[in-house]
Amino acid sequence: MSMISRFCAVRRHSALACGLGLSATALAGSVSAAAGVQLASGVQQPAAQARISEEVLLLDTYPFSDPDPIPILASDPRLYPYHAFRGYSPASEPREWRVVRMENDLIEVFVLPEAGGKVWGAVVKETGHEFIYRNEVMKFRDIALRGPWTSGGVEFNFGVIGHTPATATPVDYTVRENADGSVSTFVGAMDLPSRTHWRVEIRLPPDKGYFETHALWYNPTPLEQPYYNWMTAAAFAQDDLELFVPGQSYLEHSGRERPWPLDEQGRFLPLYRNNAFGGNKSYHVVGELNDFFGGYYHDDGYGWGHWARYEDMPGQKMWLWSLARDGGIWEDLLTDTDGQYVEFQAGRLLVQYQPGDHVNPVTQAAFDPISASAWTETWFPLEGTGGLTDASREGAMRVEREDDGTSVAVTVQAFGDVTDTLRVWSGDELVAAEPVDLAALRPQRVSFAIDAERAFRVAVPALDLDYSSDPAVRALDRPFEMDLEAWENTPEADRLVFQARELAKGRRYGQARELFEAAAAVAPWNRGALLGLADLDLRSARYEEGLEHARRALQLDTYDAAANFMAGNLYHALGRDVDAREAFGWAARAVAFRTASYVRLAEIMTGAGKWGEAERYARLALDFDRNSVPAWQLLAALGRLAGDAAAVREAHDALLEIDPLHHFVLAERYLADPTADNAGALTGAMYSEYPDQSLLELAVAYAGWGLGEDAVSVLDVAASAAWEQSWPQLDGEGGG
Structure with a gap:
């Protein structure tokens, strides 16, 4: 058991003097007691070795409480089936928090699996400089979509908008020592409304002064889902702070373009102290092909930065609280002694889009069906550089x-x-x-x-x-203004479809339906309106109506890949698998739908008991997406059903390499050998807020493949499970 110690306040210049050398449970060649991960054995140790340990620390905590009994459908249907929390404590009390510590000889990184899996903070050992701001108190306040949020660290946001629904609650996690001497903490959860899965590997090399985050986000559903991701890091707000975010302009949330680095009044916005005007600031900086951004404290002689390939993370945003009292109150509300902070945010999109009156080409994005995104980011300190002019994964330069x-x-x-x-x-x-x-x-x-x-x-x-x-x-030639004539000359039905698509991508399906129907009233054969209505009908189990819309689209173009994919899903939902197979076959000819169509065909063949054909389709899916989690899951289940141990081993190894947090492999082991120990291993690996939903999702997958007995077996495990959840951030029953 790790020692329990009161964690003292750690500042920018005195981290080591404050007692960061607390003893901890070393994870050296043994099984991690908390995360249940067997460390690599039989691997020659590299010359340099990062260290990873887990400890329980007493942190002053301002807990939250009062789960709202009113369904969130009444306030924000986008978040269903989550609930909100309405109670927030004005006083703190010490609570025990599980902390993962990762360190090498240069830096230390701390992770909080019980608070959204975020990086709590990061510090340079020699100087004590925090290059990721660590809030020494867990002070939850009503800020996020579901309410509770606490500042500091690096927060991983996936979903529809704003702070991720799991930002203040426990997530699944595991830890690992790697053969190259690095160490990893994996954190992740399922976004319940979209049923997408996000994972982040926080990886510390053995001999580098940075840490990396390797993200995986996949949509296993046959439906398009909202696509929103921003990695939100915190840094100290100081008058000597200069932001180094290369670009020619910045975008407001609506996409409106504004000048950067000098604004219309000639103020040099990258200097923090020059932002003492107006309210809170959101600078989504654009205009240059660069892979980095950061900040530097000129008086203190250190700074921080972020690097990722532009094609992976083009979004570079700086968030500043108002420098007036309306922003200053949040220093008191969110911290005790750590002071105000700024956020440097890296995103998969250019802006955190919110619709406005300004017409421009910036929109929301969509997550393609049965697809995945993966990318890597590097978070690094600056020591005595004087600023930041260029950066890479290996170094920085002023x-x-x-x-x-x-x-x-x-x-x-x-x-x-x-x-x-x-x-x-x-x-x-x-x-x-x-x-x-x-x-x-x-x-x-x-x-x-x-x-x-x-x-x-x-x-x-x-x-x-x-x-x-x-x-x-480095200058980019990308337009951020739309010629008003372009919008005025767009047919009315197409304008309505565009607006409806934006609403649907934001999970506002009721409003989207109204506009799709309006477009169909103006132009009954408008392809976009027909496919939009078919999609909404599929989501709401109005399969016959949806099929009629999809068939009308196919009357316009029999080879339309999107229409064929939609029709295939609707035929399958109606049990008309002959028609579904034919439609998916045409959809698979388009690269955009190829992997998704082959996965759907593999599912149909699995349900029909044609395991050889199911395997063929699953491997075709992998030919075009080697990281397709649904395809590997099907191969694992098919191998078990066929008694093919080699196929099972291949699929399990692939799944654990792609997604070490997914519970599917443990479920398969239980189904192959339904013992109490295997059932306990499955439920014991679930740390997230909703372990029952994780099991339900597994059961839904088996049922969708036509493996009803497997689905019932998983539900039996859920029915008999007794999770003992104790959250340090929750007041009342289950808290502390």
Whole structure:
């Protein structure tokens, strides 16, 4: 058992002096007592080794309470079947929290599985600088979609909008030591309204001054779902803070474009203290092809940053509370002694879209049926760099002109030890090649003479750093304004369909139906209106009506892939599997629906008892999406039914590699050998707020494949399970 210790207040400059060296349960070659994960054995230990441990800490907690008995359908149908919480404590009390500590010789990272799985904070060991702001109290206040939220750390948001529904409650998690010397904490949950699954691996390398987050988010349903993801990190708000977010403009939530870094009044917005006007600030910065952004405290000499490939995370947002009292009150409401914070947020989209009166090309996004997204991000500290001009996964660099532009000063920081040559070009002329021997997180500064009239370039190849002073090489030509004539000249039915699609992507299905029906009244054969109504009918089990709409769309184009996929789902729901197979076959010819169609065909064949054909279709799905969780799940079940141990092992290994948190493998082990121990292993691995829903989802999947007996067996486990949940953040029964 980990020791229980009162966690003292840790500040930017004194983290180590405050007692971060608390003893903890080491996870060295044994089974983790809390997460139940067997560590790798028989693997030669690398020269460097990160460490991971779990401990229980007493943290001052302002709990929440009063689950709302009124269904959330009455206030926000988008969140059903979740409920809201209405009670918040004005006073704190010490509560026990499970904390995962990950560390190497350079940095420490802390994770809270019981608070949405978020990264609680991260600190540089040598300096004590927190490059991820850690709130030392768990002070829940009514901010998130369901109510409770607490500030600080890195929050993982997946779903429809705003803070994820699981942000303040326990999620599933497990920990792992990796063969390369790194350590990982996996956190995740199912978003109940969409039935999508999100997972984040927080990975700390053995010898680097950063940590990574590897995200997986997949939609196993045959329906389009809302697509919203932002990773929200916190940093200290200080007058000496300068934001380094490269771009030419920023977007408001509605998509309206505004100037950046100078606003219309000439204020330099990246300086935190220059934002002492107006209310809270949301800067979604756009306009340059860059993979990084960050911030730096000029007086304190340190900072923080984020790196991800632009195609993965194009969204770069800064959130600032109002610098007036209307923002300052939240410092008191959300913290005790840690002070105000800012948020640097990385997203899969350009903005956190909220519809407005301004007409522009920015919209909401949709999650394709039976598809997945995966990406990697890097979170790093800056130590003595003076700012941030370029960054990569391996290092960061600050570049500044000096002496009236006749010299350039370069400060380079590597995240690991490296030797390289720093090169500088003035125009096309190489003017310097300086060997550099860089130690991790130890900045090195050099200066070079250049031509004041010419653009210059600085490169450190081993760190993948390459900066040009000419902004034109990074500028993007993407329009954020719509010509009003384009909208006015769009047929009325198409405008209505567009608006209805936006509502549907935001899970506002009732309002979407009204507009789809209005479009169909104007143009009865409008393809978008027909498919939109068919989709809503499928969601609401109005299968006959939906099929009529889909068939009308197919009368317009018999090869229409989207119409065939929709028709296949409706035929299958009606038990007309001959027609469903034919429709899915046509849909599979389009890349957009290929994997999804093959998975649906595999499901139909599984239910028909044609296991060989089911396996063929599942493997065809994997040919086009090797990480298709539904396809691997089908192969695992088919292998068990056929008694093929090799196929079962292959599928289980693949699933655990793709998604170590999914309970399907444990369910399969129970179905293959229904013992009390295997039932206990299945239920004992469920840490989330709704373990019963996790089992129900498994049962729904088996029933959908025509494996009714398996579904009943899983439901029997759910009926006999006795979960003992004790949340430190919840007042009343089950709290503390």
